[in-house]
Amino acid sequence: MGRVKKYALVPHQTTLSQDLRLGCKMTLVGSDVLKIEYVVSGHVASLSLPPVALPDRKDGLWQHTCFEAFFAVGAAYIEFNFSPSRHFASYRFEAYRDGMQPALDLPAPDIYVEADEARYALTSWVDLKHLGVNSVTSIGLSAVIEKIDGTKSYWALHHAPGPPDFHNSDCFIATLPAPNAA
Numbered sequence: 001m002g003r004v005k006k007y008a009l010v011p012h013q014t015t016l017s018q019d020l021r022l023g024c025k026m027t028l029v030g031s032d033v034l035k036i037e038y039v040v041s042g043h044v045a046s047l048s049l050p051p052v053a054l055p056d057r058k059d060g061l062w063q064h065t066c067f068e069a070f071f072a073v074g075a076a077y078i079e080f081n082f083s084p085s086r087h088f089a090s091y092r093f094e095a096y097r098d099g100m101q102p103a104l105d106l107p108a109p110d111i112y113v114e115a116d117e118a119r120y121a122l123t124s125w126v127d128l129k130h131l132g133v134n135s136v137t138s139i140g141l142s143a144v145i146e147k148i149d150g151t152k153s154y155w156a157l158h159h160a161p162g163p164p165d166f167h168n169s170d171c172f173i174a175t176l177p178a179p180n181a182a
């Protein structure tokens with residue numbers, strides 16, 4: 001198994017959430033599968049989470065609790081959405097919010113969820129073969145967290161000035177973990 005990179009996601013300044021923490025770790029499994037684990041800790045009973053379902057491609061997942069990964073490939077990028085329901089979406093963009101197309105050619109990610117009173121975790125395995133693993137220059141990790149009362153907080157590795165915008169390349173500050181040496 002590859003080396004692990006750990007990150008803390010921070011809430012956007014307009015949506016501070018003092019009763020939660022959100023971490024993420026990435027591991028390159030083999031040469032082209034990225035395991036991404038998002039962990040929410042704190043008052044997880046306050047989260048609005050859909051029931052777990054069979055994995056299926058769905059649009060609009062970001063409108064509720066959703067975990068996201070953005071892979072920059074030059075000026076273009078690919079966005080993945082992972083829902084606690086195990087629904088997913090993937091999109092290709094030619095440039096910042098331009099040329100959005102569903103990435104139907106990408107394999108469905110595997111998604112696993114687990115929860116207890118103080119911790120909620122969503123783990124996804126993304127096959128990077130079709131992204132050109134050596135072409136990925138940076139990664140943005142983010143999440144929309146919705147609470148039972150309907151309030152939302154927006155989490156990312158870094159936030160650009162202005163309203164929350166996970167598509168802004170200033171938010172793409174992670175890099176792929178190194179694979180294990182042979």
